Amino acid sequence: xxxxxxxxxxxxxxxxxxxxxxxxxxxxxxxxxxxxxxxxxxxxxxxxxxxxxxxxxxxxxxxxxxxxxxxxxxxxxxxxxxxxxxxxxxxxxxxxxxxxxxxxxxxxxxxxxxxxxxxxxxxxxxxxxxxxxxxxxxxxxxxxxxxxxxxxxxxxxxxxxxxxxxxxxxxxxxxxxxxxxxxxxxxxxxxxxxxxxxxxxxxxxxxxxxxxxxxxxxxxxxxxxxxxxxxxxxxxxxxxxxxxxxxxxxxxx
Amino acid sequence: xxxxxxxxxxxxxxxxxxxxxxxxxxxxxxxxxxxxxxxxxxxxxxxxxxxxxxxxxxxxxxxxxxxxxxxxxxxxxxxxxxxxxxxxxxxxxxxxxxxxxxxxxxxxxxxxxxxxxxxxxxxxxxxxxxxxxxxxxxxxxxxxxxxxxxxxxxxxxxxxxxxxxxxxxxxxxxxxxxxxxxxxxxxxxxxxxxxxxxxxxxxxxxxxxxxxxxxxxxxxxxxxxxxxxxxxxxxxxxxxxxxxxxxxxxxxxxxxxxxxxxxxxxxxxxxxxxxxxxxxxxxx
Amino acid sequence: xxxxxxxxxxxxxxxxxxxxxxxxxxxxxxxxxxxxxxxxxxxxxxxxxxxxxxxxxxxxxxxxxxxxxxxxxxxxxxxxxxxxxxxxxxxxxxxxxxxxxxxxxxxxxxxxxxxxxxxxxxxxxxxxxxxxxxxxxxxxxxxxxxxxxxxxxxxxxxxxxxxxxxxxxxxxxxxxxxxxxxxxxxxxxxxxxxxxxxxxxxxxxxxxxxxxxxxxxxxxxxxxxxxxxxxxxxxxxxxxxxxxxxxxxxxxxxxxxxxxxxxxxxxxxxxxxxxxxxxxx
Numbered sequence: 049x050x051x052x053x054x055x056x057x058x059x060x061x062x063x064x065x066x067x068x069x070x071x072x073x074x075x076x077x078x079x080x081x082x083x084x085x086x087x088x089x090x091x092x093x094x095x096x097x098x099x100x101x102x103x104x105x106x107x108x109x110x111x112x113x114x115x116x117x118x119x120x121x122x123x124x125x126x127x128x129x130x131x132x133x134x135x136x137x138x139x140x141x142x143x144x145x146x147x148x149x150x151x152x153x154x155x156x157x158x159x160x161x162x163x164x165x166x167x168x169x170x171x172x173x174x175x176x177x178x179x180x181x182x183x184x185x186x187x188x189x190x191x192x193x194x195x196x197x198x199x200x201x202x203x204x205x206x207x208x209x210x211x212x213x214x215x216x217x218x219x220x221x222x223x224x225x226x227x228x229x230x231x232x233x234x235x236x237x238x239x240x241x242x243x244x245x246x247x248x249x250x251x252x253x254x255x256x257x258x259x260x261x262x263x264x265x266x267x268x269x270x271x272x273x274x275x276x277x278x279x280x281x282x283x284x285x286x287x288x289x290x291x292x293x294x295x296x297x298x299x300x301x
Numbered sequence: 302x303x304x305x306x307x308x309x310x311x312x313x314x315x316x317x318x319x320x321x322x323x324x325x326x327x328x329x330x331x332x333x334x335x336x337x338x339x340x341x342x343x344x345x346x347x348x349x350x351x352x353x354x355x356x357x358x359x360x361x362x363x364x365x366x367x368x369x370x371x372x373x374x375x376x377x378x379x380x381x382x383x384x385x386x387x388x389x390x391x392x393x394x395x396x397x398x399x400x401x402x403x404x405x406x407x408x409x410x411x412x413x414x415x416x417x418x419x420x421x422x423x424x425x426x427x428x429x430x431x432x433x434x435x436x437x438x439x440x441x442x443x444x445x446x447x448x449x450x451x452x453x454x455x456x457x458x459x460x461x462x463x464x465x466x467x468x469x470x471x472x473x474x475x476x477x478x479x480x481x482x483x484x485x486x487x488x489x490x491x492x493x494x495x496x497x498x499x500x501x502x503x504x505x506x507x508x509x510x511x512x513x514x515x516x517x518x519x520x521x522x523x524x525x526x527x528x529x530x531x532x533x534x535x536x537x538x539x540x541x542x543x544x545x546x547x548x549x550x551x552x553x554x555x556x557x558x559x560x561x562x563x564x565x566x567x568x569x570x571x572x573x574x575x576x577x578x579x580x581x582x583x584x585x
Numbered sequence: 586x587x588x589x590x591x592x593x594x595x596x597x598x599x600x601x602x603x604x605x606x607x608x609x610x611x612x613x614x615x616x617x618x619x620x621x622x623x624x625x626x627x628x629x630x631x632x633x634x635x636x637x638x639x640x641x642x643x644x645x646x647x648x649x650x651x652x653x654x655x656x657x658x659x660x661x662x663x664x665x666x667x668x669x670x671x672x673x674x675x676x677x678x679x680x681x682x683x684x685x686x687x688x689x690x691x692x693x694x695x696x697x698x699x700x701x702x703x704x705x706x707x708x709x710x711x712x713x714x715x716x717x718x719x720x721x722x723x724x725x726x727x728x729x730x731x732x733x734x735x736x737x738x739x740x741x742x743x744x745x746x747x748x749x750x751x752x753x754x755x756x757x758x759x760x761x762x763x764x765x766x767x768x769x770x771x772x773x774x775x776x777x778x779x780x781x782x783x784x785x786x787x788x789x790x791x792x793x794x795x796x797x798x799x800x801x802x803x804x805x806x807x808x809x810x811x812x813x814x815x816x817x818x819x820x821x822x823x824x825x826x827x828x829x830x831x832x833x834x835x836x837x838x839x840x841x842x843x844x845x846x847x848x849x850x851x852x853x854x855x856x857x858x859x860x861x862x863x864x865x866x
Binding site (some may be wrong): 050051052054055058059060062063064066067069070071073074076077080081085086087088105107108109110111114117118121143145146147148152199201237 | 627629630631633634637638640641642644645648728752766785786787788789791792795813814815817818819820821822823824825826827829830831832833834835838841842845848849852855856859860862863864
Binding site for chain 3 (some may be wrong): 315355358359360361362378379381382384385386387388390391392393394396405406408409410411412413451454455458
């Protein structure tokens, strides 16, 4: 009888000690995952069903999220865009820290779904079709913005966001901004450096592009790393200088 | 301290679960086993024999009262060091061989190394499982061999006392004889043996003192000699007396005031006849 | 000291051998087949996604198999011996009860470690095979090849295996603890499974309990407190998800969780030994 009492006491004492430790570890893990590490009381209060499901899946969230991505893939093959979107949103909710999920999701929404809407949607009016397509692109953009908050330490999603602004929204200033952001992460592909300049130029800011390329070349130093293609940068500097100075000359004429 | 085991008012109640009351397994047992004797625990099923044994071993805790083993309180490590136990119908890990079993029990008792190996060999020789027999897996053993292996395992810690619960249950007569011989052998080595059995004839052969339990209470206790001897009778076995003289003897006895209770050719015990009939080797 | 270790290792060794004799290796074979099958199933996805699918499948399979084996094994550990009466000959030795409990657990833990190690090697093997496949397919463009290699031979995968292992160790210790307070193996397995599930909600309960003001009813507070104090936080092991996602996880973080698990196992075994001490056999 008293053995039970002693045991319970032991467990409660350890319970008191471990709570502090668990809280500390959970806090550290959450910090390392930029706040996206798992269910919290707040998350559950706000969206009980989702939160509990998240918690209950425990160690098998990865499998569930993978299954949802497979579902999205299947729905894509059948051109069922609404199902694609809901599966993707669930998958990214379950595992917000998997960068490649946000990447694939934005591709399905802003590229595949949007193009399908523009070409094959049931609408007769072209304007309406374009509007629908635009909604898909914006959905993709919003999703990707959320993604950059969930995985802010990698370049991938910022780069993809930049691509989205460039290719799907024609907003080259924003594209440049995104590419710049991506470059601060340390794992961006080397060619992205030059894309900032190209985006600036496409946005109409040739002066800005020129300044950028000049400072980029300066930053490469002597001798420059050949992977960074300094000759391409120098070529761009030369071309832009001709255009900018020539333009000025044209203006002052 | 001449007592190997002593119990004082040892009592055990078992609870039957929630709200189902309690059952009294053993009531106020007073028992003493002297060092070096062979002691029999007798009684029908449910009399409390196993309960008493388990309490002496420390497997059960008493509800009240106490038990001592060689002066140590029953259940303590010191007490358990003094007893070797062979339970009724023991299951052993069947993938072990006889020698591995004894070695395992030796390591459970804290022994190891070369000393343990020597001990294993000695004990297997003692119980006649040495050599090849000891290397075979336990699942190939007969019941008698299993009991002997268990006995070796019980002895590995060199305990003072050996406790055996139904040691010959399910064993054929030849095997039983072996085990009984072993018990007597252990007695000559100065060990104390406590055992329980239903097979009363076998108890008679080896025990010095017995205790009879019934429904948790002690009915009788004492030396077999004292308990079983019919003091006012006298038995004589005669060979070579011709038939005519036998009648004369009977008449003379009656004249002298004796009442002849029984006369005639004595019967051998079936067990002895059976064992005598088997060829020499099979008796092993 | 020496004899104490001898006794514990005798119990542990015997338990380990008994476990190995069960024909669980058939289970391992099924596991390997599932893995290999899964490896070739999703070829229309990018290689990052395929690697993720494979790793998730691998670790989930290890977890599930380990959970089943661990639960069944641990629930049997002490009740099984009582049923088969082999416990009588063990406990009448000059062997302390706690040594018996610890030895039994260590035997099972060693067996589980071996199983997890074998399965982890299988996962690693399949990843290597996939890596070779991808490298052949995608050609040898340096950036892509480097990325493929990094995904396949990620040294952080070792951390993931370690976390899977210690999580199972805690579950096994829970089962051993429950087996000292009950004799029915079904009860033990059911209770352990229940605690395992609740353990994934423990962090929520803990936060709720620590934050809730006087507004909540005291019955709710007591329930939350009980969960927070008595149940392990299994969400701490979700680091595995981060590792599979390819994100940075420091060894320090992992080792802290390992340390927590070790202490938890110790506490549970102490509790089990305590309950077992006075128990009638």
